[in-house]
Structure formats: C-alpha cells, structure tokens
Amino acid sequence: MAKITVNKDLASERAKCEFNVEELTNYLDGGRENTARRRRMEDKVLSVKELRDEIPEEYLSHKEKYENAIRKAVLFYKVQKSLDDPNQSDHERIRNSYRSTITSAIFKDNSPLTLHIVMFIPAIIGQGNDEQREYWLKRAKNMEIIGTYAQTELGHGTFLRGLETTATYDPATEEFVLHSPTLTAYKWWPGGLAHTANYCVVMAILYTKSKNCGIQPFIVQIRDEETHMPLPGIKLGEIGAKLGYNTVNNGFLGFDNHRIPRDRMLMRNAQVSKDGTFTAGANSKLTYGTMVYVRVLIVNNMANLLAKAVTIAIRYSAVRRQSKLKPEDPEPQILDYVTQQHKLFIGIATSHAYSRTALWLWDHYAKVTSELNAGKLDNLPELHSLACCLKVLSSVDAAVFVERSRLACGGHGYMLSSNLPQTYGLVTPASTFEGENTVLLLQVARSLVKAWQQMLNGRQLAPSMAYLADQKQLDRWDGSVNGIIRAFQKVARGKLAFSVANFEKYQKMGLSREDAWNKASVQLTAAAESHGRAIVVQVFKTETDRIASSLSPPLRKALDQLVELFTLYWALERLGDLLLYSPLSEVDVRDMQARYEELLEKIRPNAVGLVDGFDIRDEILNSALGAYDGRVYERLMEEALKSPLNAEPVNSSFHKYLKPFMQGKL
Ligand SMILES: CCCCCCCCCC/C=C\CCC/C=C/C(=O)SCCNC(=O)CCNC(=O)[C@H](O)C(C)(C)COP(=O)(O)OP(=O)(O)OC[C@H]1O[C@@H](n2cnc3c(N)ncnc32)[C@H](O)[C@@H]1OP(=O)(O)O
Numbered sequence: 334m335a336k337i338t339v340n341k342d343l344a345s346e347r348a349k350c351e352f353n354v355e356e357l358t359n360y361l362d363g364g365r366e367n368t369a370r371r372r373r374m375e376d377k378v379l380s381v382k383e384l385r386d387e388i389p390e391e392y393l394s395h396k397e398k399y400e401n402a403i404r405k406a407v408l409f410y411k412v413q414k415s416l417d418d419p420n421q422s423d424h425e426r427i428r429n430s431y432r433s434t435i436t437s438a439i440f441k442d443n444s445p446l447t448l449h450i451v452m453f454i455p456a457i458i459g460q461g462n463d464e465q466r467e468y469w470l471k472r473a474k475n476m477e478i479i480g481t482y483a484q485t486e487l488g489h490g491t492f493l494r495g496l497e498t499t500a501t502y503d504p505a506t507e508e509f510v511l512h513s514p515t516l517t518a519y520k521w522w523p524g525g526l527a528h529t530a531n532y533c534v535v536m537a538i539l540y541t542k543s544k545n546c547g548i549q550p551f552i553v554q555i556r557d558e559e560t561h562m563p564l565p566g567i568k569l570g571e572i573g574a575k576l577g578y579n580t581v582n583n584g585f586l587g588f589d590n591h592r593i594p595r596d597r598m599l600m601r602n603a604q605v606s607k608d609g610t611f612t613a614g615a616n617s618k619l620t621y622g623t624m625v626y627v628r629v630l631i632v633n634n635m636a637n638l639l640a641k642a643v644t645i646a647i648r649y650s651a652v653r654r655q656s657k658l659k660p661e662d663p664e665p666q667i668l669d670y671v672t673q674q675h676k677l678f679i680g681i682a683t684s685h686a687y688s689r690t691a692l693w694l695w696d697h698y699a700k701v702t703s704e705l706n707a708g709k710l711d712n713l714p715e716l717h718s719l720a721c722c723l724k725v726l727s728s729v730d731a732a733v734f735v736e737r738s739r740l741a742c743g744g745h746g747y748m749l750s751s752n753l754p755q756t757y758g759l760v761t762p763a764s765t766f767e768g769e770n771t772v773l774l775l776q777v778a779r780s781l782v783k784a785w786q787q788m789l790n791g792r793q794l795a796p797s798m799a800y801l802a803d804q805k806q807l808d809r810w811d812g813s814v815n816g817i818i819r820a821f822q823k824v825a826r827g828k829l830a831f832s833v834a835n836f837e838k839y840q841k842m843g844l845s846r847e848d849a850w851n852k853a854s855v856q857l858t859a860a861a862e863s864h865g866r867a868i869v870v871q872v873f874k875t876e877t878d879r880i881a882s883s884l885s886p887p888l889r890k891a892l893d894q895l896v897e898l899f900t901l902y903w904a905l906e907r908l909g910d911l912l913l914y915s916p917l918s919e920v921d922v923r924d925m926q927a928r929y930e931e932l933l934e935k936i937r938p939n940a941v942g943l944v945d946g947f948d949i950r951d952e953i954l955n956s957a958l959g960a961y962d963g964r965v966y967e968r969l970m971e972e973a974l975k976s977p978l979n980a981e982p983v984n985s986s987f988h989k990y991l992k993p994f995m996q997g998k999l
C-alpha cells in the first residue's frame with residue numbers, strides 16, 4: 334500500500350493534540366463497538382467501486398445527474414440492506430445510524446430515494462392501521478414500490494388547512510376521488526415524485542357526506558408498476574433546477590378526478606366507513622406526525638453536515654499560510670489568526686451541541702411516541718414545540734456556520750471541489766422544508782404563551798418550560814456555565830413576559846386577537862428563539878456532564894472547553910438581552926470576552942484533533958481542501974484538470990466566435 338505523505342503542518346497539529354482522538358470518536362459514536370460497526374459499514378460501501386463517480390457530478394447535465402443518482406441509489410440501497418442487523422428495532426437502527434454520513438460519499442446533492450426512507454415509510458408506520466401497515470410496509474421496505482410524501486402545493490406549503498387537493502368520498506363505488514381543482518392545487522416539491530416514485534402518501538382535504546373533514550393521508554399509486562407510465566388522471570413532472578438537492582428529483586403532481594379505493598385512506602387516526610361516516614381521531618394533529626418525526630431527524634442531520642464543513646475548514650486553515658503576524662517570521666498558518674479561530678471553533682462546538690441535543694430529542698421522541706401508541710396524548714404538545722424549536726435553531730446555526738466555514742477558506746472555498754458550496758446547498762433548505770422556520774417559531778411561541786397562562790393559573794408546566802415558573806431574581810452574575818444557562822432562561826422568560834404583555838396591550842387597544850398576535854409576532858418569535866437557546870445550552874451541558882464523566886481527563890477537559898465556548902459565544906452574541914434581563918455589569922462583559930479569547934487559545938492546539946475526532950473519511954468529505962493528508966494544492970490542481978474544458982488546448986469556440994470577433998469579421 335502506498336505510504337500517505339501528510340502535509341507537515343497537519344502532522345505537527347496532530348502531534349500537539351492533548352487528548353486521544355480515537356477516544357473522542359468513540360465518545361461521539363456512543364462507544365467503541367459503534368465506531369467499529371460504523372467503520373465496517375463505510376468500508377463495505379466504499380469497496381463497491383461502482384458507487385464512485387468517474388466524472389465529477391458537477392460536470393454532468395441535469396438529466397445525467399439524475400440518472401447517475403438513480404444508478405447509485407439502487408446499488409447503495411442493496412449494499413446497505415445486506416448490512417442491516419435484523420435484530421435491531423427501528424428505534425435502535427435509527428439511533429445507531431445517527432453518526433453515519435456515508436450517504437455523502439455517494440451523493441454530493443442527496444439521493445432520489447431519500448423521501449421514500451425518510452417520509453413515505455414513516456408515514457405508513459405513523460398513519461396506517463395495522464392491516465395497512467402489514468400490507469404496505471412489506472412492499473415499501475422490500476422496495477417493491479417506491480414512494481414519497483406529497484403534501485406541499487404550488488399555492489400552499491405552510492398553511493395546511495389551506496391545501497386545495499380534495500379527496501371526496503363516493504359511497505356508491507366506495508372510492509375517494511382525488512382532484513386538483515386549480516393550478517395552485519398541484520402538489521409541488523415532493524422529493525422523488527418526478528420520475529422515481531410510483532406511489533405516494535398524498536395529504537388532501539377529505540370531503541364525505543358533503544362535509545370538510547380536514548386534511549387526511551391517502552396512499553396513491555401514481556405510475557404503472559410495470560411500465561412506470563403515469564396512471565390516467567395523474568399529471569406528473571419535475572419542478573426544475575434548484576440551489577441544491579438537484580438529484581432528489583423533486584416533482585409536481587396534479588389529479589384529474591382520480592379514483593382510489595376506500596382502503597387507501599391511511600386510517601390509523603381517523604376513519605371513513607363504507608357508508609361515508611367519518612370518525613375523527615383522538616387529536617387531529619396526529620395527522621401531522623410524519624413532520625414531527627422528520628423535524629427530530631433534521632437536528633442530527635444539521636450536526637453532521639456542520640461537522641463536515643468545519644472539518645474541511647479547520648484542516649485547510651492548518652495547511653494554508655498567508656500574510657504576516659510578525660515581520661520577521663514566516664507566513665503563519667491562517668489558523669493562528671484569532672479571528673479565524675473565532676469563525677471556526679464555534680462551528681465545532683455547535684456540531685457537538687446539536688449532536689448531543691439530537692440524541693436527547695430522539696430518545697424523548699421515542700418515549701412520547703410509545704405513549705401515543707398506548708393512547709396517552711398528554712406530552713404531544715411539548716414534543717411538537719421542542720421539535721419545532723430545535724429544528725429551527727439547528728438549521729439556522731448550521732447554515733450560518735457552514736457558510737462561515739466556506740468564507741473562512743477564502744477563494745478556494747468557492748470551488749465546488751471544496752464541497753463547501755454543496756454542503757451549504759444541503760443545510761440551507763432545512764430552514765424552509767418541514768415547516769418554514771418563522772412559522773415554526775410562531776408555533777413555539779403559541780405553546781409558550783399557553784404555558785405562561787398555565788403558570789399564572791398555578792398549573793404545572795411541561796419539563797422543558799418549567800423554568801418559566803421560576804420567579805426568583807437572578808441576584809448575582811457568577812459567570813459560570815450553569816449561571817449563564819440560568820441567565821438564558823431569564824432572558825427567555827423576560828422576553829416572553831414582554832411579548833405577552835404587548836400581545837395583551839394590543840388587544841386592549843382594540844385589535845382582534847389575531848391582529849394583536851401578528852403585531853406582537855416579532856417579539857414572540859424572538860422569545861421562542863431565546864427559549865430554544867436556553868434549551869440547547871442546557872441540554873449540551875447536562876448531557877455532556879452525564880456522558881463524559883467516565884472519559885479520560887484530557888478529553889473531558891476538551892469537551893468542557895467546547896461547552897464553555899458555546900455558552901460564552903452565545904452570551905456575547907446576546908449581550909443586549911443579558912443586559913436587559915440579568916444582573917450583568919460592564920466588568921462581567923469584559924470578563925466574558927477575556928475568557929472567550931482565552932478559550933480560543935486553549936482550544937487552538939486541539940483544533941485539528943477535534944475535527945479528526947469527527948472521523949469523517951475523505952470519501953465522505955469529498956473535498957480538495959479537507960482531506961486527511963492536507964495535500965490541498967495538489968488536489969485543487971488534480972480537480973481543476975478534471976474540468977472538461979481542459980481536455981483540449983484550444984476550444985472550438987475560439988475558431989467559431991473569438992477569432993472572427995477579434996479580427997473584426999463578426
Ligand atoms: C432513517 C434515518 C434516515 C436519516 C436521514 C435523516 C435526514 C433528515 C434530513 C431530511 C432530508 C430531506 C427531507 C426533507 C424533505 C422535506 C419534506 C417536507 O418539507 S414535507 C412538508 C412539510 N410541511 C410542513 O412542515 C408544513 C408546516 N405547517 C404546519 O405544520 C401547520 O400548518 C402549522 C403547524 C404551521 C399550523 O397548522 P394548523 O393551522 O392546523 O394549526 P394551528 O396553528 O391552528 O394549531 C392548532 C393546534 O395544533 C397544534 N399543532 C400543530 N402542529 C402540531 C403537530 N405536528 N403536533 C402536535 N400538535 C400540533 C398547535 O400547537 C396548536 O395547539 P394549541 O393547543 O391549539 O395551541
């Protein structure tokens with residue numbers, strides 16, 4: 334095997350690292366066996382050479398990209414399936430795959446089968462009755478059918494009660510008639526819908542006995558299982574090129590009075606009987622369950638994508654030398670600039686914060702889901718609120734820090750061969766899909782205002798909101814991490830109190846409840862955001878303390894530094910709030926700033942070790958700037974030479990256009 338020559342700066346960074354990198358990887362994976370299992374899976378997938386691209390994806394046409402993605406998706410699925418442990422429950426399988434980023438080695442822009450796995454199957458599990466699950470899950474899990482989740486329409490994504498697709502029950506034939514009455518009723522966006530899926534879960538407004546019974550899920554065949562032709566009454570297509578997700582095959586779908594049998598309504602929650610009688614579910618919002626599930630998964634996905642970006646940027650910053658710190662010294666590594674550390678170390682800490690929070694949220698989700706299955710619905714509102722606010726914060730922060738990682742790589746970060754632009758293309762839509770972020774913050778605000786009222790009535794609050802009832806003043810600023818967490822809670826409480834007061838004031842001034850809500854909504858969303866910040870810092874600190882207690886002192890110290898950095902970073906970012914709602918003085922602010930800068934200095938020798946600890950292989954990073962060996966310039970040149978324009982010394986356009994133009998003949 335050829336010996337890898339590692340860039341000498343990267344090698345000396347690794348020699349400096351104060352903790353055992355493998356121990357960090359094991360900690361992140363949740364144990365040594367999990368690391369080994371993940372690596373075995375990666376080895377196996379990466380050993381299939383047909384899964385690699387011969388020509389970089391960016392040089393393919395739109396159509397070729399899709400066809401290539403489908404080719405790989407099928408193969409990838411088969412390899413993954415062969416590695417599945419049949420003894421794992423769905424919950425364990427998903428939890429154990431939280432650190433798996435192998436999909437990124439195969440698709441730079443995501444897989445056209447994503448929606449089948451992430452939403453179609455979960456929608457059947459969550460919305461189908463036992464009989465429907467038995468039939469459809471078997472087919473879906475065996476990939477006999479491929480599906481997607483078709484909810485959003487051209488005219489409505491956010492406001493689900495405004496969806497226009499109708500499913501009208503006809504008791505004479507015991508069928509539902511699906512119809513798109515207008516152009517804006519066309520389903521628009523679902524991944525895989527255009528040319529991949531032959532089935533989908535369609536969310537439509539149910540009409541039976543001439544009554545609107547709200548949005549309900551229907552499993553609908555859209556293409557012939559043999560010929561893959563769209564079925565009669567079905568109009569299908571692709572929605573076109575996008576900022577990212579170009580291999581996901583997002584599509585549109587219209588229905589022209591398309592009939593489906595009665596048993597195609599997924600009837601776990603609500604039912605329509607043969608004669609058309611509608612029986613509502615225990616809570617109509619259970620129909621929104623698939624979205625809650627994906628919001629929970631997104632938090633983890635954001636942590637992983639950020640880990641990728643920051644690995645690339647930190648390694649590059651250790652290799653890149655530029656400018657002068659001292660006139661007599663050689664050009665320093667750009668990682669020695671404290672501004673560069675400020676840009677990037679928070680990305681490392683943020684990825685840790687969300688991967689801990691994501692696991693915590695996943696376990697909470699699993700607990701509440703088993704309660705729901707047993708008919709206990711009490712904890713659903715808190716779960717909805719938590720999933721909304723953590724999806725929002727993780728997607729916002731990931732987008733900011735991925736983009737910051739790209740900018741921190743200067744011009745080379747703009748190259749697709751850095752894989753940073755594509756990584757941004759994968760994180761930024763998460764602020765929109767699965768509930769647009771402002772809209773979800775308003776949902777969180779709604780639950781907080783309700784909690785506020787409950788508190789005033791002396792009722793017990795859900796655990797994640799219990800701090801709102803803490804009336805005690807924060808008498809003294811002690812600057813500790815726990816003290817800052819308490820201060821964040823005070824900020825959230827204070828902002829909520831202020832927005833509730835304004836909401837009430839606007840109503841007293843004569844505005845309707847809805848107008849008063851709209852007028853107070855900037856403050857309400859700010860309160861919801863602060864609530865989310867308080868939760869993330871607290872969960873990050875508590876979960877790290879809980880899990881890291883058995884680690885070696887050097888690693889424990891490095892993790893504590895990340896928790897402290899994360900806390901101080903957000904305290905300094907939100908100084909205005911802290912000054913308003915906590916006893917913070919100017920001296921305390923100066924002290925925090927100094928501690929923050931000291932932390933950057935302390936983390937500096939461990940920076941490369943920290944990103945090595947994410948253990949993201951070169952094939953997954955897919956980046957000329959971020960590879961383990963740091964051969965940045967060689968790789969940039971190798972990638973440049975792959976440009977089809979470099980295949981010939983003179984391009985034909987010279988003779989066709991440039992030459993006649995320069996010679997005044999054109
Ligand atoms: C297997 C492992 C694989 C790992 C890979 C992981 C990858 C993860 C990344 C995924 C990658 C790609 C996938 C992305 C694909 C994207 C798909 C989509 O985008 S699908 C479409 C998503 N659409 C939305 O999210 C729409 C957003 N809108 C809504 O949810 C609603 O319209 C809403 C909530 C804004 C308003 O609804 P409504 O008007 O009906 O309600 P109200 O506002 O009046 O509220 C009433 C009441 O209901 C409560 N409520 C609302 N929603 C819920 C819920 N979901 N659960 C529980 N309760 C809910 C709300 O709080 C109110 O309560 P109240 O007590 O009255 O205050």
Ligand SMILES: Cc1cc2nc3c(=O)[nH]c(=O)nc-3n(C[C@H](O)[C@H](O)[C@H](O)COP(=O)(O)OP(=O)(O)OC[C@H]3O[C@@H](n4cnc5c(N)ncnc54)[C@H](O)[C@@H]3O)c2cc1C
Pocket residue numbers: 448482483484485488489490491492521522523524578583762765766767768769770771772775
């Ligand atoms: C990459 C990608 C993949 C997707 N995949 C799928 C899929 O597989 N299946 C599917 O069904 N859908 C999918 N979607 C659609 C996605 O769920 C919607 O785009 C999303 O729910 C937002 O809805 P919208 O586009 O209608 O935005 P809009 O609601 O029109 O938002 C536009 C603006 O209006 C504001 N706004 C809207 N309502 C309110 C309000 N009540 N209060 C304050 N402000 C408001 C928003 O904050 C935003 O600023 C996907 C989208 C993307 C980008």
